[in-house]
Amino acid sequence: MTKWIILVQRTLVILLLGLTACSHHKTPNFQGPSHSISNNTKGLTKETERIVFIGDSITYSGEFVAYIEAYLRVAYPERDYQFINIGLPSETVSGLSEVGHAGGAFPRPDAKERLQRSLDELKPDLVFSCYGINDGIYLPFAQSRFAAYQNGQQNLHNTVLATGASLIHLTPPDYDKKHEQQYSQVMDTYSNWLISQTNQQGWQVIDLHFPMQQQLTRERKVNPNFYYAKDGIHPNSAGHWQMAKAVLAGLGEPMARTFSETIDRLEPKVDAETLYKLVKQQQSILKDTYLTEIGHTRPRMKVGLPLKQAHEKVKQIEREIQAVLQP
Template identity: 30%
Template structure:
């Protein structure tokens, strides 16, 4: 169950931010196609799907660009963190509060001089529970707030959708559980929460949302891309994520 009372972790985001986001989320911005420039540094923000123990799509992207577009001389930095969210929420059965991106974002940006940001959140942000407007607004605010940080530092941003939750591959541990969390997700978490998060990402309008890439649809129903874990794509899934991102950006 979501702990929406833990508002002190998000106290810097107040009602005025939500009001501002509401006026601009679906505004009209130029959707210019994103294009890398030579010698850019790309910071990749996300949860454990991005971190992947340093052996996932971020590292695969580095290899692909080195091999197929060496003239760009890009550097990818993995800034993913296990269990992290942009909503600041934590389910009751999680071992301690989930890391919250905005508690480390300024320091990460101070320590890493990046030109482009990749953003891939959502899997943990609904904390595996039921959908609600409060939840969706929290995710919208998180995405929008990240984009505003990037605007402040003039960092172009590539938004990536969350992947699907593959419960068909690895069902819930306790099918009768009524309290939801990462061990026992709400049975319709993928179609009722992650699908909406995907829509939010793909429809987010902001001058620093310079590209949007849908990895959910690419991975959806791809059984070989998951093993016993419904949350984290396996090596084949990570490769498919990297190939999808590369195909959209390597021109």
């Protein structure tokens, strides 16, 4: 019995030493959760109508947002969802910008600068926020930059909830470690912190980062040259589908391997690619219009159509969408 007690005591000491060592590691390289669903994520309610996506250039690119809307239009034809994407290239939630960004032409926009105006103008029921990939400024981990990211996320969270809207945070997409191992670990750390806020503060969080990273690892076992982002940052269409897939799974929706296969499981049977292209076209028109209407500090952006003209074009496209949805 005495030997058994000594063995247990030694085991506990080893475990405690291991935990202490981990707590002092500044850039934890966690594997992350194996799923994308936060226990606190309520999903879309019947009352949800206007859904706004905010974020950086990956959100502005918008393929994953269009995949999500296209799926929901088929899955819930009785609901009147209105999607608005106002992602802004180069933006950070931390307010940070590296020296010489864009060749010294302009600093990165700070999400806080336009956030309240965007909420006042758009009056969303639900906001999806996707920041992080720019917030480490593509440098090795630094506590000061991490703290700025945490503070920026907290400010965004409080500002959105103060309007009465719901908020779902999305972890940043995977940064391909083939391009830079250290920065990939920085994004792991940022993502793990955001996920941890589900338990610490009751935030709604859906993880895109680790599911995308894990799928990339699986794909490279078959094809070592496979990639989702040629530059390590901006996902291609396959990468955007992995993002959309993680969001929809996080909302409790059943997913298949591809977008077309996922849509084919639903009724009625529709032309998935045509629907996606039309939805993407609608979103692109509204995106540039609302970015221009609300205002921002980033130069070199496309000027959107006047609001009335944009809505007229959107209505025209909507007739085509309805023809696809009601074959």
